[in-house]
Amino acid sequence: MAPSIDNSRCVLVTGATSGIGRALALAIAALPSHPKVIGVGRRKDRLAGLKDAGIDAEEFDVNADRVKTKNFVEEMIQKYPEIDTLVLAAGVQREVNFKKEVDLDAIATELHVNYFSILAMISFFMPHFMTKSASGQPCLIAPVTSGLAYIPAPWIANYSASKAALHSLCSSLRVQLEDTEIGVIEISPPLVESELHDAEGTTEALSKFWMPLSEYTKETIAGFQRGDSVVCNGMAKNAYEKFEKPKEQMVSEMAKRAATHSK
Ligand SMILES: NC(=O)c1ccc[n+]([C@@H]2O[C@H](COP(=O)([O-])OP(=O)(O)OC[C@H]3O[C@@H](n4cnc5c(N)ncnc54)[C@H](OP(=O)(O)O)[C@@H]3O)[C@@H](O)[C@H]2O)c1
Numbered sequence: 212m213a214p215s216i217d218n219s220r221c222v223l224v225t226g227a228t229s230g231i232g233r234a235l236a237l238a239i240a241a242l243p244s245h246p247k248v249i250g251v252g253r254r255k256d257r258l259a260g261l262k263d264a265g266i267d268a269e270e271f272d273v274n275a276d277r278v279k280t281k282n283f284v285e286e287m288i289q290k291y292p293e294i295d296t297l298v299l300a301a302g303v304q305r306e307v308n309f310k311k312e313v314d315l316d317a318i319a320t321e322l323h324v325n326y327f328s329i330l331a332m333i334s335f336f337m338p339h340f341m342t343k344s345a346s347g348q349p350c351l352i353a354p355v356t357s358g359l360a361y362i363p364a365p366w367i368a369n370y371s372a373s374k375a376a377l378h379s380l381c382s383s384l385r386v387q388l389e390d391t392e393i394g395v396i397e398i399s400p401p402l403v404e405s406e407l408h409d410a411e412g413t414t415e416a417l418s419k420f421w422m423p424l425s426e427y428t429k430e431t432i433a434g435f436q437r438g439d440s441v442v443c444n445g446m447a448k449n450a451y452e453k454f455e456k457p458k459e460q461m462v463s464e465m466a467k468r469a470a471t472h473s474k
Contacts, residue, residue: 228258229257301328333352
């Protein structure tokens, strides 16, 4: 079955307390298929707002160690055994200037939140998804990368690198899971209206160029419903199609060659 959001029965969305994650969570909950949506984030007032909008809300800091992450995933599976879809939108963005002092703690946190926590969450959900897949139930893993995964922005060097790593992971994961019912859809936004840039005080300047969140959400849900392997828009789409799309076939061929050699 195609990995479309229309086949999802229960969707866990991280980063659901603002911006892209929140907009996708609300739009997914409003789909004609009416999947159950669980929104995850840290801010309690925002989580309460999700509940008011009819979305289950769970508090979790994804900047957690692997034991806490495993416990959280197990708790979610026990509470919501129908979970078949992950939209992994939690993310942070920090500037880094190598000509000045580099805050390695901030770099490590950014890498953890934007990459390792997502990899860990996927790996802890995987046995649950494999069981569902074996019974014919389609599952979907949708990490949120960025157009900056394909062309880095030098002033947010570590952010760009974390998203490039996540994009690479999506490509490998998709090929590894080809013979299962678990689809991988990479969501790759361009610059979009959100709170992401508040931490660096660049929101006002960027708001002159960003894609309105409502427009972004509409286009992204359409790609999600079609089951595009990479859902990207605007500049992110241009960069993906020019530099990354031609590689996707090669990733698949590399896996086939490796499988032949290991026989
Ligand atoms: N907006 C853009 O221009 C753009 C472009 C490309 C990619 N993206 C990506 O899109 C995703 C969503 O970002 P956004 O633009 O919507 O930004 P946003 O409005 O700042 O939302 C970020 C979300 O991540 C959550 N989050 C951050 N750190 C967390 C932590 N330690 N634990 C749990 N949740 C955490 C926040 O929730 P709490 O603070 O409540 O925990 C919030 O819900 C990110 O992965 C971002 O990199 C955004």
